Amino acid sequence: MKSMNAHVICGGLTFEEVPVELREKVAFRDAQLPDALAQMRNMLGLREAVLVSTCNRVEYFGATAQPDRAAAAWPDFLRRFHAVSDDFSALSFQMHGMSCVEHLYSVASGLKSMVVGETEVLGQLKEAYDVAHTHGQTGKWLNRLFQSSFAAAKSVRSRTAITRGHVSVGSVSVELAEKIFGDLRGCRVMVIGAGETGERTARSLLRHGVISILVANRTFDRAATLALELGGEAVRWEEWEEHALDVDIMISSTSAPHYVLTQEKLAALVRRRGRRPLFLIDLAVPRDFEPSINLLDDVFLYDIDDLQSIAQTHLRERQTEITRSMEILKPHVERYMEWAGRQTGESDADDVARGLVPA
């Protein structure tokens, strides 16, 4: 009779232990996943398997009666599949039973992400699970495990502030713009200077729906090039103030040694443009916008230090939510372990926790 003993196990490489130079050697492209899953399942002796490959982690999840075999075979599988000679055995983590369940739930909730609380990883887990499920590599253990991990992650996101606040200059700028204008569709942006930071911030705003981008630079050709890349329009340096009348957001990152925009100049501009709010993002060092501009009504000025400080604060706040999130995950983990115990006819969840899941 076929044995029904099964251990839920997982292992792999994460950004915490393994540098990107090694991770990139063993990352799986989407097209490789079906083959990789089949080979991995065979080599590791897994009944069910899911393979997760993101820029920060390459991990497997499986159900097996032979957890030791799977752990031993994982580094070999990586070497063989990717045809590399590196030894990954010391760098790979291995877990089974309750630890593995807790790990997956934490990953899905963004608690183990490089940027704590980021939500992209949940989408990546869903895709990895879908691929495995579509190719018939999952069964009752992993189906239940992944589906419950998605529900657990949703619960953490809705009951804590783990995803609140953005943690990069670009996304903080978008968050602030949304708190000033609401919906960014309909907002017009002007980029002053063709610097890289300004470009990245403009791209973040574009992704959130701003309708037009003007680029002004002392060298018109550079303005034209950047405008082309952003799908915007270049304006001549001597004309930018006139165009500023119509914009809602101004991003500046010039290398000018003096203020490009003074309070006096902007006050006149504000009077002409009416009561519409104006969001100024000064990414230049030395600064392009005179700080006292922030005293004008309906004008909101942020420099690079302000934005970085907000991003750091958000990151710290997210870290403090980890403990609360773990408490929320606990009942989800217990429910899965109880279910696993019932599947095996064992009522002692402790045995299940140790990975002893007899049928």
Next chain:
Amino acid sequence: MTKVGRDLNLALRAVLGLTGSVHDRLWLFLATLGYLASAGWGLYAVGSQRPHANRGTFLLILGAFALHTLFLHQRGVAIQHCPITNLFETLAFFSWSLVLTYLVIGPVYRMSILGAFTAPVVFLINFFALAAPIDLPSALPHLGWRLELHATLALLGLGVLGIAALAGVAYLIQERQLKRHVLTSWFYALPNVGRLELVQQRVLVWGFAIFSAGAFLGFLIPHHGPDDWVKIAWSGVVWCLYAALVVVLALGRLSHKKTALLSVAGYVFILLTFWGINSLSEAHVFPHEG
């Protein structure tokens, strides 16, 4: 029973109005407790950083509003008039109109967070109405439809202007955070300044229109005796203040911040003077029934 116990008992019965025949004050008392709970929950909702906690504030206020309405209904049935015949009832109706506006504005503009501002104000108005000895039977005026409409619209207008002022307070808090670059839990709980200014200004215009309709209807009501110049002057000052605000708003001459500040200042003036003016306005003399 000890003396302290007797005193407490008497005080409680006095607040609830249980010594008299009118027991409807119990409903207002319970509603006021509901508003207190809403205010507490509203503050918790802001501080807790839980995205859905504001729904709790809205539901608590809705429950308290039901009790508040029950009070007004019972009082209306008991006195056979619209319950605005003394200062106590007027204050209760005034606070009720504030809540009614919130309950309309909150869902329409997705601004249930305004409950955290509305509940404390309504609690304070009701608390003082219940605690002060102002629930005195008055010589009931004959409330023809014009008089009822005049008083109701004027009070409703003041309620709507109150919500505009509270939206102004919310705007000023959010604007201050954006200006100072310090993002507290209020930053996340409050809507964007664009929506706050939109709501504040629209509600302000509506409030002004309703208050104006109520105030001008007053001139069409026949009455005996001298005019109530104290109240007419007060209403004139309030009307002029808001008319000026609406005009500069339409002309786009004031910044959003100054508009919000003036809206709040105008309402603080109303709150600080409403009691006194309505106490003095007993001089309203109407043709009595029969």
